[in-house]
Amino acid sequence: MSAIKAEGVSKSFGKRVVLEDINLEVGGGDLFAIIGPSGAGKTTLLRILCGLQPPDSGSVAVLGERLSYGKGANLTLRRRMSFIAQKPIAFRETVRENVAYPLSARGIEGGKEVVDRALEQVRLLGLAGNPGATLSGGEMQRMAFARATVYGPEVLILDEFTAHLDPQNIKLLEDALVSYQKEKGATIVLVTHNLFQAKRLAKTTAFMLDGAVVERGETSRIFNSPTDERTGAYVRGEMVY
Amino acid sequence: MESDLLDVTFLSILVSGSATLIASAIAIPLGCFLGMRKFRGKEIVRTVTYTLYGFPPVVAGLVLYILLSSSGPLGSLQLLFTPAAMVLAQTLLVMPIVVGLTMSAVSTTSRDYTETAFVLGADGWRTARTVIHEARVGIISAVMIGFGRALAEVGAVILVGGNIQWHTRVLTTAIVLETREGDFGYGLALGAILLAIGMVFFYLMKRYQDKGMLA
Ligand SMILES: Nc1ncnc2c1ncn2[C@@H]1O[C@H](COP(=O)(O)OP(=O)(O)OP(=O)(O)O)[C@@H](O)[C@H]1O
Ligand SMILES: [Mg+2]
Numbered sequence: 001m002s003a004i005k006a007e008g009v010s011k012s013f014g015k016r017v018v019l020e021d022i023n024l025e026v027g028g029g030d031l032f033a034i035i036g037p038s039g040a041g042k043t044t045l046l047r048i049l050c051g052l053q054p055p056d057s058g059s060v061a062v063l064g065e066r067l068s069y070g071k072g073a074n075l076t077l078r079r080r081m082s083f084i085a086q087k088p089i090a091f092r093e094t095v096r097e098n099v100a101y102p103l104s105a106r107g108i109e110g111g112k113e114v115v116d117r118a119l120e121q122v123r124l125l126g127l128a129g130n131p132g133a134t135l136s137g138g139e140m141q142r143m144a145f146a147r148a149t150v151y152g153p154e155v156l157i158l159d160e161f162t163a164h165l166d167p168q169n170i171k172l173l174e175d176a177l178v179s180y181q182k183e184k185g186a187t188i189v190l191v192t193h194n195l196f197q198a199k200r201l202a203k204t205t206a207f208m209l210d211g212a213v214v215e216r217g218e219t220s221r222i223f224n225s226p227t228d229e230r231t232g233a234y235v236r237g238e239m240v241y
Numbered sequence: 242m243e244s245d246l247l248d249v250t251f252l253s254i255l256v257s258g259s260a261t262l263i264a265s266a267i268a269i270p271l272g273c274f275l276g277m278r279k280f281r282g283k284e285i286v287r288t289v290t291y292t293l294y295g296f297p298p299v300v301a302g303l304v305l306y307i308l309l310s311s312s313g314p315l316g317s318l319q320l321l322f323t324p325a326a327m328v329l330a331q332t333l334l335v336m337p338i339v340v341g342l343t344m345s346a347v348s349t350t351s352r353d354y355t356e357t358a359f360v361l362g363a364d365g366w367r368t369a370r371t372v373i374h375e376a377r378v379g380i381i382s383a384v385m386i387g388f389g390r391a392l393a394e395v396g397a398v399i400l401v402g403g404n405i406q407w408h409t410r411v412l413t414t415a416i417v418l419e420t421r422e423g424d425f426g427y428g429l430a431l432g433a434i435l436l437a438i439g440m441v442f443f444y445l446m447k448r449y450q451d452k453g454m455l456a
Contacts, residue, residue: 052356072365083360089353092375105363147361 001064003028003155003187004049009058011044018044019055020211026204031181031188033202033219035195037239040208042191043086043159049189050083050157062155079106082153086160088144090132095124095143098132102151111150118146121176138169145173149180156180157189162197170194174201195235199223207231245406250434253411256324256398257391260331265384268336272343272383273373277351287344293337298330299396305330306400322403327411330397335387342386346379347372381450385443392439412438 004026011019018041026032034042047053049060054069061067065077082102090098099118103111119125122142127135135143141161148156161177162170178201181188192198198205199219206216207228215222215231226232233239275286307313309321320326354375358368373380395413402409404418412435419428 050360052359075362075364078359079362081360082362085356085360089357091354091357091371092377101358101363102361105358105361105367151362 001028002026003030003063004189005061006045006049007059009045009048009055009060011041011048011053011055018211019048022058022211022213024206024213024216026187026189028187029181029185031201031203032190033198033205034189034191034208035193035198035205035234036208037234038193041211042208045208046083046157046159046189046191050081051078052083079151080153081155081157082148082151083157084141084144084148084159084161086163088140090135090140090143093132094128095119095130095132095135096128098143099124099147099150101147106151108151114150118150121179122146123172138165141165142169142173145176149176152184153186154184155187155189159191160193161190162192162194170197177201195223195237207234209234246431246434248407249410249412249415249431250438252324252409253392253413253435254438256327256411257331257388257394259328260335260391261384261388263328264332264335264387265339268339268387269343269380269383272340272380273347273369273376275340276344276347276376277355277369277372287341290337290341290344294341296334296337297396298334298394299400301334302330302397302400305333305397309401321401322405322409324402324409326401327398327409330401331391331394334394334397335391338390339383339387342383343376343380346376346383350375350379378450381446385446388442389439392435 002025004024006022006024009019009022009024010017022045024045034045036042044053048055049062051067051069051074059066062077063080065074067074067077091101093101096115096119100111100115103114116125119128122145124139124142124146127139132143141163145161158177162173165173174197177188177190180186190198190202202219204216205219205222207214207222207226207230209230215226215228222231223235226235230239275283305326306321308315309318309326310316311321320329351372354372355368358371363371393413395417398409398411399414399417402411402414404410404414410418412431416428416431416435419425419431
């Protein structure tokens, strides 16, 4: 069964068509990477998939439920999903309170051990009492990961979750993601500019260009024998954009 | 004269403080609501509110004077020349400032925090609480500026209060009187007290604000 299904999704900003008739299925338990040049519409697509922004036309279903994009819409479903934005932000609270936010938003009291474990996994236990706003870039992204996974979402959508990080932080977060998926069997959609990351992590990869999904398939096939010329050019690093 | 000074100072703080409190109690929720909602005419509301920032106190005083005077529609309340009338006048002057500044504090923090709260599973109420919490530094500024306007204002309180000794005389109206009587030194001393109150208040609020800035 597919965990995410987008049908005929289109989106324009003014005259600019950013997504054009996207059809995409992500299987349950898949680790699905979306690659493509800057401006291809990746972030826009993710925002539509997680309910932040309605498409102009088309529909999206997550875990079998159709997204309706109103205020307070799909609350129960939303609480089974999570999203890390390209530039995550911290609430003006401590790091610990930030990570505990999804729990308190669900009316879950206590949960100290769960929060501790999430903080420990991203090596932030030592900074737990610091104001969230004082975190460095890498620490902020680690905090965002802990915050997005602390309540065990079944669908996790990540927009460049290791962008601008050093190799150590990338490794730490990739390991955390892999072990999260192992533990929960969650469905993960990952947008990345880092082709090596897609190769390392993803079971399935889709290549987006100019608002369309050019090609999708098993990651090794996309990288080794793409059927579309443009995919080939992109994964070989020959596409100039 | 000294006990007079204390009275005048106390009444200034009482009138402007009450006005700021009452205005904030109405204006903060209203500003949050307006800042968070998208609705038709929001820009008009914003423009009108900003225009009211500069509403001349003396005109507000005049309008209120007419309403409260014995032949006016609210004359039966017998509020003219009482501290209550002064509070009312300053409340009206402070309200637009607190509404407008709260509104912009909330709408500038709003989007990113609303979205973060949304994807982390917050419902509408929790999202609103989060946005207000995030905007608190700006909201505190709004209250500070509102209090500053009330404390410094003279046109409205002198009209509806009447500058009556022991009863409705506050620091600003006392300065007017001292100037008329040529006692500039005393007038300046009153001015210094006025500034000192402002400074103490701003200092306390600023400390509170700094705490909210990070954590
Ligand atoms: N709210 C908006 N208003 C106008 N244009 C927008 C808006 N959001 C996105 N766009 C435009 O849509 C296009 C796709 O943006 P999007 O953020 O989805 O790209 P992306 O693939 O995520 O790029 P990157 O890899 O640089 O993050 C861009 O040209 C962008 O300028
Ligand atoms: Mg993007």
